[in-house]
Amino acid sequence: MGGQAAGPVPTDQHDFALWEKRVDALMVLCGEKGLFTVDGLRRALEDMGEDAFECMSYYERWIAAVNQNLIEAGIYSLEELGARMEEVGRRGATYGEAQNREAQDD
Amino acid sequence: MTERVRVKTMMPPGHVRTPAYLRGKVGVIERELGGFSNPEQLAYGLPAEERPLYRVRFTMEEVWGAAAETPTDTVDAEIFGHWLERL
Amino acid sequence: MPHDHPSHSHEGMSPSGHPYRADNDTALTYWQRMEIAVRELLVEKGAVTPEEVARQIDTMDARSPANGAAVVARAWVDPDFKARLLQDASAASREMGFDIGPLRLIAVENTESVHNLIVCTLCSCYPRNLLGLPPDWYKTRAYRSRAVIEPRAVLREFGVELPDHVQVRVHDSTADMRYVVLPARPAGTEGLDEAELAALVTRDSMIGTGLPRTP
The missing domain is CATH 3.90.330.10 (Nitrile hydratase alpha /Thiocyanate hydrolase gamma)
Structure with missing residues (x-):
């Protein structure tokens, strides 16, 4: 996007949430373990197009790109992902309640 | 040693690390960085060849023409050898 | 990227003076569900361990x-x-x-x-x-x-x-x-x-x- 017209640089800053830090950690670990590369991450980010930049937050785009690469690498299937996301949604209404499997057994 | 290079103008679809705003622009090699795996292969999970990477310095005048904010300011970017034509 | 700052116990600001990102106590989003699912599947497939994830977060925090x-x-x-x-x-x-x-x-x-x-x-x-x-x-x-x-x-x-x-x-x-x-x-x-x-x-x-x- 170098050179495109744009307004003032926004300076709001937020502290990273746990789920965002986990996305960051997953990307680094997947790279270290050779599951995919940072170039694969960037490629998936770019393929999301301009809309994603407006509609999704930074780490939302990242987890989508991490997932895209893991699906392509055959680490798990779309069926497994879809089923697990449904199951996660049934665990509770907040990230705190849904964030790990142990939590539901309490 | 100032070696002048021109960035190729090609626009293939897909993931490349050559910014669009530098395509076709002429700069000088600021330093050679050595060989790095080709990101255009890494991005698709393919085995990647090592390709030479260069830091190329462009003047704002070269990149933006009359729209340059200050013509003598510069922008440096890392460009892979297969994107450069020697002049 | 706008995000809400629902009232919670931190009065909306962190110790460093920044707004908290919607987190553990706000409604679970689609992308958070994906993060949880991806992390669990990676663990179950033996690709990463929960300890590695925690350690990497600590490393970046440091x-x-x-x-x-x-x-x-x-x-x-x-x-x-x-x-x-x-x-x-x-x-x-x-x-x-x-x-x-x-x-x-x-x-x-x-x-x-x-x-x-x-x-x-x-x-x-x-x-x-x-x-x-x-x-x-x-x-x-x-x-x-x-x-x-x-x-x-x-x-x-x-x-x-x-x-x-x-x-x-x-x-x-x-x-x-x-x-x-x-x-x-x-x-x-x-x-x-x-x-x-x-x-x-x-x-x-x-x-x-x-x-x-x-x-």
Whole structure:
């Protein structure tokens, strides 16, 4: 996007949430373990197009790109992902309640 | 040693690390960085060849023409050898 | 990217004075569900362990601009170290004991006639293994678009007004290298020790959107 017209640089800053830090950690670990590369991450980010930049937050785009690469690498299937996301949604209404499997057994 | 290079103008679809705003622009090699795996292969999970990477310095005048904010300011970017034509 | 700041126990602000990102106590989003699912599947497939994820978070949390500030202050007081830093910033950072992983770092020096500014127009490359995660503004479309075409206007927004005789060098982190600015040592700091000097070095001064504090 170098050179495109744009307004003032926004300076709001937020502290990273746990789920965002986990996305960051997953990307680094997947790279270290050779599951995919940072170039694969960037490629998936770019393929999301301009809309994603407006509609999704930074780490939302990242987890989508991490997932895209893991699906392509055959680490798990779309069926497994879809089923697990449904199951996660049934665990509770907040990230705190849904964030790990142990939590539901309490 | 100032070696002048021109960035190729090609626009293939897909993931490349050559910014669009530098395509076709002429700069000088600021330093050679050595060989790095080709990101255009890494991005698709393919085995990647090592390709030479260069830091190329462009003047704002070269990149933006009359729209340059200050013509003598510069922008440096890392460009892979297969994107450069020697002049 | 707008996000809500629902009232919760922290009164909306963190100890560092920033709004909390919607987190553990707000409605679960689609993308949070994906993060949980991806993490669990990676663990079940034996690709990562929960301990590795926790350790990686701790490692990133431990990285901060203070690490870079220590490197800058050392360069200000030790000319030999400064020469090594400008030669190979990765090796110089490791020499000071910072675990920067595989980071390939180049230090660029601000002088009376040159001011350096770091950007990544293609994504959000940043010397994260030395300075920690980038500030939000670094990742915005506005910064990434404008830093390469009107760096002086961007610098003015950050409160940095450069005289005409100072050349601006923008560094677009397009591939495998990462950059850190070695700011010029402020005048009037002759009597300060290394730790006092490090306290003057801000994050933005190492990205180039700021200058070091003056004592």
